[in-house]
Amino acid sequence: MSQKFRCDEGGAIDRRKPLSFTFDGKTYQGYEGDTLASALLANGVHLLGRSFKYHRPRGIMCAGSEEPNAMVELRTGARKEPNTRATTIELFDGLVANSQNRWPSLRFDVMAVNNLFSPLLSAGFYYKTFMWPVSFWTNVYEHIIRRAAGLGTAATEADPDFYEQCHEHCDVLVVGAGPAGLMAAISAANYGARVIIADEHAQLGGSLINENFNVDGISGKDWAARQAQKLAGMNNVHILNRTTIFGYYDHNTIGAIEKVSDHVPQPAAGKPRQRMWTLYPKRVVIAAGATERPLIFGNNDKPGVMLASAVRTYINRWGVKPGSRAIVATNNSDAYRTAIDLHQAGVRVVAVVDSRMHPDAPLAAKLDALSIELIAGKTIGAAEGGQHLRYVQLVSTQGLTADPQRIDCDLVASSSGWNPNVHLHSQSGAKPIYDETIASFVPGQSRQAEVSIGAAKGSFELQDCLDQGRAAGAEAAKLSGFKGRLIKTASASDDDAYSIEALWIAPTPYNKSYKQFIDQQNDVKASDIDLAAREGYDSVELLKRYTTQGMATDQGKTSNVNALAILAAQRGEPIPEVGTTTFRPPYVPVAMGNFAGHTVGYQFMPVRRTAIHDWNEKQGAVFIEAGMWLRARYYPQSPEDTLYDCYVRETNATRSNVAMVDVSTLGKIDIQGPDVAEFLNRLYINNWLKLPIGRARYGIMLREDGVVFDDGTTTRLGENHYFMTTTTANAAPVLAHMEYYHQTAWPELDVVFCSVTEQWTGIAVAGPNSRKLLENVIDIDLSNEAFPFMAYGECKMNNISARLFRISFSGELAYEVNVAADYGEQAWLELLEAGREMGVSPYGTEALGTMRIEKGHVAGSELDGRTTALDLGLEGMANRSKHFIGKHNSQRPALIGDGRLQVVGIKSVEAGRNLRIGAHLVDDKVKLESVSQSQGHITAITFSPSLGCGIALGLLQDGASRHGEQIDAVSPLHDEKIRVEICHPIFIDPKGELVRA
């Protein structure tokens, strides 16, 4: 095992648990507790990928989720995850990762030739070219661009893992479990508040693990472990480790992702891969830390150039030496600690290069004590090397006074200062403000119940973080209504004061033009920002969009402030004038599966099943989706039976004998109260004041804009008791519509109503023999005199109580039986039994549809949300002497004028040719290929077994007055044209004698 760059001791890793993994096919060893990045560095692997545009070799720059470069394809097959940051992947045994965006290999990448053409590939170059010849854009240029773009390759198989969602409420949410967060959580919990503390790492501690701190006389790491233990023991605290807070939404709602199973080869049984938490805290304490900025100098993207804090983290957290000969370059006091930690880990620190003329004296003394050279007033002008850093050129920050100074090294630890992580604060609706003293943006005025503390607020000193955590936790608990006492303070030792003098970009040696990368992932250089500003893309938003600065998968965490500062310099304005772009969720990229949760695939939407569903299934019925219901569409009797065979047979059975259909899916609403009749009068266009008890009536409802909304029957069951049915699709909207008018417009009407759709199974028994069948099982007189068309009665069917309605959709003598749903299947079977000798059969929605077309009953395809009662031939039902919804708006000129699409019947005049739904009705002079005017279209078709031909319903301009006219029905999609005749929409029994028989 060779982990050449592993320190002999130290780090929060378990050296007793070696793990084996492969990168680009080669096997390496690491330890439990490693990330893929730390394990690769331990093995001396620095080259991890190629950059987006220029295909430059790239390595590891950071130690966390801000990493712009070190992205790999993790895992293989259906579990492959492209663009995964090596710095956030917890190592597990057997892990497989591959580099991406290179061909044929990472070391030799053909596309690296782009680097040579980089002057051509300046910001926005593609807007200026690729326009000629015209056809080349789609066929050639874009094809090439698309293949070059993107980094990793997605899996194309279905994700074998699942995701779930979870909700939790609390008093105080603490974001981040570093020193400030730990103190805040304990402090709040000590008040008795319900606390959730979330941290993206497996271990709580944050910078206490990354750094070499002491708290309360013990190492920061041990102190953090004690606090974590304390929290784990409190029953009012929920620790969410491996959890990233990704979004701060309205009304203090927080989105979080818990990586439940990403640290193991695959999820354990029953466990999700990741879990999305929606958190509802009363108060939020943001202790999300800060992100370091890199210095901007020539070739600052070379593998071996890292953030100063990342270098410390690799040493302290993972016991890894990221190099053997280091330069620390900084404009602030913080990076000095890197030099000291490197030194203590046995890495040769060649020099600390501080761009400031006068570095802090105590820090200088510390370096002196370790014999580390301090070079003040200089910075790195450029880095050089091939696929790894070999040397740097130092330049003066005080003007080019001398030749650059060359220093050999294989590691640069650079720091341009720290950006507080203001992302969540900004997402919450607040505006960060610029703080000159730390040369960065800090949280501004809170807009929601949140407060930022510690480094997230711009306080970079440990004692401040601990103190702010203690106070903020207590304050949050108090604001949530808790009383208690402050916990005792924790004391940090040996902490240096933070100081910085901004240096946004280094002078270049020999005045040469180097690539100075700002956004390393999107290959945005300082010169791109200059160019964009010169071309007028000089607001921060235009700059971002033109150069793609900050739009890569790291969302510019390490680059945005640098870019802003360079833009400000170009514009000659102070940074606050230039402003920031808006921070958008998610804070880190989140797998889509989390947002979907378990409502995917078959669970995407619930299924509604009737009480007869199981019987239908056993019969081999073919189902159709209606709303969320599954309805039996037809009943094949042999495998050869087609849809056509079935509906013709089922229609014939109904028309000539008797058949039954499950109509349970119709909406059903129970309405009671003294004012029901008036209520119905306002809902429907027709009159309801004189409906007798025991009678049903068909009604039409309009929307407020005068267009037809729904139709159905309502039955008067008792003095003040009515029963409404709606279409299947509109059951829920009609109920909400009634509730809306009752509660907002007509509260004076004393009615109550509720849905009873679920309570009743509805079975329609239709056909000339339906009365005969029912007489076998029903205990009331069904004669035409006793129980005429539109009659209603309560009865018993054997022992089952039933409601019986004499209504008909088929146009035949028909009844509808309603029984309580748990008896639905039994009732169905009893009716089948009662009609067995007569040869009763079930029919499905297709036969139902055939019969409604034959009868010209309008349904969903004619009630298309644009048709009026007049269009549908139903205006005669309207009683305009009373008030009803939609009354006035239905009389607007264009709704009653000429040219309306009106419902018509349609018959083919070409024998043997089938009509087609969606065919348009055009006059016969029109050629298929020419632009023309549609005069209407076919809405429903069927073969009418009764008429022995294909018939259809359609909507045709002024159709009501065009019966007898011939016209073409065309379907250019099918290259089809059929001659049809327009007729009355009622094809069968126009006088309605059968239903009254």
Next chain:
Amino acid sequence: MLRIECPWCGVRNEDEFSYGGDASVQRPADGGSLDEWYDYVYTRDNSAGQHTEHWQHLNGCRAWITVVRDTITHEIFDTAPASPNLPPGSGSGKKTNGVKS
């Protein structure tokens, strides 16, 4: 996530509710002019700022409620039953979402 206080059920997520639009429009009486009906159905203040609107607690108690909300910040100032005839709940009129005043 809007967190809307139902006067009866307490604070609930927006996805339990369905939106009913501007509650300030006055439904004309029967016989109102076509202009009045046009205004009622079609034109809206569409205010950027305080907006009085209807919501139905569809996945809860099904009551329609009137909510006063800021359409820019989503701050909710007040919620109340839409119907004057329903018995009161226990918690109407309080501001309970996380927006700081």
Next chain:
Amino acid sequence: MHYSALSLVKQALSGNRGWTRAWRNPEPKKQYDVIIIGGGGHGLATAYYLAKLHGITDVAVLEKGYIGGGNTGRNTTIVRSNYLLKPNSQFYEHSMKLWEGLSQDLNYNVMFSQRGVLNLFHTDAQRDAAVHRGNAMHLNGVDAELLDLDGVKKLMPHLDFSRNTRFPVIGGLSQPRGGTARHDAVAWGFARAADSLGVDIIQKCEVTGIRRAGDKVLGVETSRGFIGAGQVGVAVAGNSSRVFNMVGMKLPIESHVLQAFVTEGIKPLIDTVCTFGMGHFYISQSDKGGLVFGGDLDGYNSYAQRGNLPTFNHVVAGGVTMMPCLARLRILRQWGGVMDMSMDGTPIISKTPIHNLYLNGGWCYGGFKATPGSGWVFAYTIAHDKAHELNKDFTLERFREGSLIDEKGVGASPNAH
């Protein structure tokens, strides 16, 4: 400066130092013939066509922020003309034809990519509706193809074609000429082209009032002072109501948020625009490799340019159901745009009761694809003080008259359009 491969090479050789501003940054004049309020795609396109086609070059475009900063830069970039109703179909097809030569016309590559737009269907009823629409498209001179399952598989091989999903795909309606364009570039291209014809593009200039005498507009009050105008066109979709409030008018429009999302960049995975017929979900892949997708409105009045979680969750559930491999891809960014939702789902490009004030709004979420067509007819309407044949139905009056253009048939409920 003319953009070409040659200019690119020439500039590259001189260190890219010679590039000049794409558009000027002028001080506003005291008076213009025409002021366009709103420096989004539509406003800039209007100014361009006013100058180019109607010879009206004394034009200022006033933008309160930066150009293209509203819905132009916040949409999912889909371009199509697959409409059912004739006024929409013919208008959007005109727009489509302008797209087809736009990069050359503007000398700015707007990366118009005709990768096709595919609408999946899952039930016979949806197929019937697709046939109805597809035939309407043909009859209006728009391309459309009805695809069976095999046809869909060829275009979108990674969809869930199993039967073990709630809504198995049975086919699709495709418009091969549909596709996407680089949204920001559309604003920039129109800005640069309009500027070169003399149009003043004035950013950071917020209109705070409209000065009028009777039913005539005299000019606009702005954060940079009063600017007089002979005619004023308003193209501020998302904020139309706010501007018309300044003249005391209420519009048949509500503002709603529509969210959009993008994943991390990946190598080519999706080669067309695809919509899921059973959930509100549409997706395409940008030239940069990110999968750009969106869904339904958040569903309530909002001027917040951000969205909320429930809609986010629902949109993604539709996406993962349609294409299960999406589950492991990561969402990079979520944002929202404020839509001018008209009461019938169709835009208003129209004269108004105020003599020289014109409205271009109510775009719902169809505004981006309309950009060139919208500017073209709006310029015509302003130049001739009357609607062109292509926008004669997009009037304000249609709501009062009842001549609605309601593609979805949901009536006057903007959150349902």
Next chain:
Amino acid sequence: MPETQANALPARVSPLLAIEGDAIIDYKNLRLQERKSLTVIQVLAFANQHQAVATAISKELGIECAVSPGICNANEHTQVAWNGPNSWMIIASDEAAKRKSGALMKSLQKAVADTGAVVDQSHGRCALRLSGIHARKVMAKNTAIDLHPIAFGPGQCALTAVAHMSALVIQVDDSPSYDLLVARSLARSFVDAIEHACHEFA
């Protein structure tokens, strides 16, 4: 009603017929079962009769019918749950329904008389009981309401979305056990979602 006639009624068929055995989930610390053959009655008060209806229900059942939202009082056999501003849901086991002369519907109708409407929903709802140490965690995966003991306890009920479906949630005891009432037609989809959330506790 004579016993013989009642006995002659066919057995009620639950919408979860396809799920065999007594419990749907029967893990060590988690149990999901259907409560079969319940009588479920929705009572709605007419205008200004809210208090009168509550009083009538209380008197008839001997259980206080709460007028405050979110309260479910119960005795051994019967639960009276607040079901909206002017509505209650009465859930009774068969024994209770029979003890009331075999017809709770009728006795309630008589009690409420013309102050409100009494609507039978016995067949319209599927009732489930989720219980055990993990029950709250399973609920947290499916509903956004706060079920922490501080916020919600035995005797409380809520109308809310569970697994994106409308449900009446009643906490029965602090083991904890929850009764869940959902639309009959959605019963199987509902159980699928709950089962999915249970698997990690197998």
